Amino acid sequence: MTLDTPAAVVLELMTMGQQSAAHLGDLLRAASPASPHQELAAEILRCCDRVIDALRATSGRKRKAAEYQAEAAPPAAGAWSPPPPPGPPPKRRRGVLTNGSGVGFRRARGAEAVKEVTSGTTVDGFIWRKYGQKDINGYKHPRLYYRCAHRQQQGCNATRRVQRTREQPPAYEIAYYGEHTCRGATAAACHQLGLGGAPPPGVVDFGSNSWGSSADASASQGGWSSSSVSASASPSSEAGFDFDFEAQTHEWKWHDTAAVDTKLVCAAPCYASDPVTEFLDGCLGWESVLNDPLDFTGLHHIAATFQ
DNA sequence: TGTATTTGACCTCA
DNA sequence: TGAGGTCAAATACA
Numbered sequence: 517m518t519l520d521t522p523a524a525v526v527l528e529l530m531t532m533g534q535q536s537a538a539h540l541g542d543l544l545r546a547a548s549p550a551s552p553h554q555e556l557a558a559e560i561l562r563c564c565d566r567v568i569d570a571l572r573a574t575s576g577r578k579r580k581a582a583e584y585q586a587e588a589a590p591p592a593a594g595a596w597s598p599p600p601p602p603g604p605p606p607k608r609r610r611g612v613l614t615n616g617s618g619v620g621f622r623r624a625r626g627a628e629a630v631k632e633v634t635s636g637t638t639v640d641g642f643i644w645r646k647y648g649q650k651d652i653n654g655y656k657h658p659r660l661y662y663r664c665a666h667r668q669q670q671g672c673n674a675t676r677r678v679q680r681t682r683e684q685p686p687a688y689e690i691a692y693y694g695e696h697t698c699r700g701a702t703a704a705a706c707h708q709l710g711l712g713g714a715p716p717p718g719v720v721d722f723g724s725n726s727w728g729s730s731a732d733a734s735a736s737q738g739g740w741s742s743s744s745v746s747a748s749a750s751p752s753s754e755a756g757f758d759f760d761f762e763a764q765t766h767e768w769k770w771h772d773t774a775a776v777d778t779k780l781v782c783a784a785p786c787y788a789s790d791p792v793t794e795f796l797d798g799c800l801g802w803e804s805v806l807n808d809p810l811d812f813t814g815l816h817h818i819a820a821t822f823q
Numbered sequence: 824t825g826t827a828t829t830t831g832a833c834c835t836c837a
Numbered sequence: 838t839g840a841g842g843t844c845a846a847a848t849a850c851a
Contacts, residue, residue, distance in 0.1 A: 645827075645828085646827085646828065647828090648829095648830085649829075
């Protein structure tokens with residue numbers, strides 16, 4: 517396996533971690549045969565095993581269309597390129613849209629909207645389904661169009677428009693159209709107001725700010741600020757897990773964005789100044805994982821294995 | 824195989 | 838007429 521994908525990099529690092537954990541177990545055994553810390557090392561080893569298994573299981577997945585498109589991009593000047601494979605037939609539309617024809621609802625441009633600006637996240641407690649994306653003049657990032665996921669079952673007509681600003685740290689202009697008439701509206705509203713008594717998100721704390729420094733480095737590539745880098749397993753529906761890095765606290769926070777209950781994925785003591793920690797410190801080259809911080813496909817699969 | 828997402832095409836409005 | 842908004846076929850994934 518090559519290291520040209522994030523999953524491959526994670527697999528490589530987890531293998532290193534597995535070896536390191538085994539080594540740690542040996543050290544602990546040698547230092548103190550009856551040490552309860554051995555169980556901790558064994559637990560780390562088990563976690564690594566599960567992650568590696570999960571990653572290997574994902575290696576046979578189909579590739580995204582975007583990856584095919586990337587490959588189909590014109591090669592560098594002078595480079596030979598094979599004849600293009602037969603592409604898919606051009607897309608065609610079945611019906612013709614007219615306003616008020618019943619085919620679809622089209623809101624008037626500049627219609628009444630509740631606008632809100634959030635920093636670093638677009639999560640608002642509702643479950644949204646993405647139905648469109650558009651490049652907008654004057655904006656570096658495309659505008660995303662969402663409608664309530666309960667539109668079909670409950671006829672909820674709420675929609676929202678998400679536009680990432682050019683600000684650093686990243687902020688999102690979110691315009692809401694229509695009101696939620698679905699049953700989840702009340703609970704979500706409470707969630708928004710912090711009234712639901714939701715527990716704090718689980719924390720993935722690697723005890724090192726190497727994530728942060730790497731996020732900084734990668735931010736320039738992907739346009740993300742170091743203050744908050746987020747990748748969702750289901751970024752459009754937002755009914756999944758967010759994996760957020762908070763530069764202020766140097767923590768990666770992994771939380772279920774759809775359900776109120778959150779689960780602790782993994783937590784480890786950090787910044788301890790004992791030989792074990794010193795051993796662990798520097799064993800894992802996590803920096804390279806963040807060469808592409810926005811593609812955590814493999815990591816999210818790993819998360820699923822811990823549920 | 825069903826469901827969600829992506830993305831090019833098409834429609835409306837300013 | 839172009840920009841913005843939406844549709845729906847193609848595609849990805851569980």
